[in-house]
């Protein structure tokens with residue numbers, strides 16, 4: 001098993017973790033400072049919910065997204081006012097800004113002139129788009145910015161709806177590849193593609209077909225995934241099915257919830273698949289009839305006490321002695337509880353036994369010491385690394 005860095009600082013050998021599959025080889029492109037494609041870590045995107053024309057509100061939301069770990073942000077451009085706001089937003093945003101264009105090809109040119117890092121177009125929603133592809137390709141190429149061809153089930157090209165009857169995986173893929181071919185005629189291949197559907201099964205199949213038929217980087221998304229709980233599960237299932245086969249180069253979780261929540265979910269999906277180094281990870285048992293402490297409360301208190309810790313640390317919070325000592329020993333730090341006491345483990349060794357009332361503060365104390373030691377040792381935080389299996 002070989003660990004390879006992906007353009008980021010290398011992790012120490014004991015922190016290199018296995019992944020389920022090597023990335024599907026793709027063309028590479030740059031969205032501003034963020035590389036997208038198989039040579040780069042899978043990136044996390046979100047989309048502003050503010051009116052783009054409200055520059056201050058949009059920049060404020062972009063700042064919040066940046067702080068949460070978002071790497072690329074998209075803004076909607078439905079009106080002239082929004083297009084006019086793009087230069088200020090592109091200039092002041094800390095992360096690359098993608099302009100999302102439907103219906104109006106002239107906004108594509110405005111976004112390119114505004115200095116946006118990329119433009120997303122939806123072939124099904126841009127009238128007379130095909131006539132303008134040559135000019136879009138020429139201008140985007142001159143500015144060095146990529147185009148995302150973003151096909152959505154809800155706005156599939158009418159010709160393909162008529163041919164397939166509904167937004168099947170084949171219809172989504174044909175729409176995307178048809179649009180790509182128009183750009184290719186003008187020698188423009190700085191393209192990434194999305195084929196989104198609200199049904200994870202259709203979506204997964206569409207991306208699998210697409211991955212077989214082109215080498216463009218793919219932007220994964222389950223569109224209109226729903227409120228936070230449902231959308232998180234749909235996205236995790238669909239992204240997991242694709243990313244576990246190496247398919248997917250940048251992701252956007254779509255939730256009917258504040259966009260920062262989308263970023264948190266996206267990051268967690270990547271961490272779960274070892275496509276990003278794990279940060280703080282709480283390994284806590286579900287509790288059962290054998291529990292001798294309130295595991296939920298303990299896990300919540302430890303999680304709250306360690307919130308914001310920026311080093312990779314696995315902390316086990318276990319309710320009894322059945323699996324407790326084993327899990328606690330495997331973690332960087334852990335507690336196995338029982339009989340009103342907690343055995344505290346650090347790096348596999350029991351360092352002390354404390355009364356139940358002192359479990360939380362002892363764990364937090366020891367976690368801070370481990371975090372300081374990791375920082376002193378120069379362990380990179382947030383540095384993606386992938387191992388080939």
Ligand code: SF4
Nearest residue numbers: 285287288291319320
């Ligand atoms: S660790 Fe103990 S309390 Fe927790 S689920 Fe397992 S058996 Fe139950």
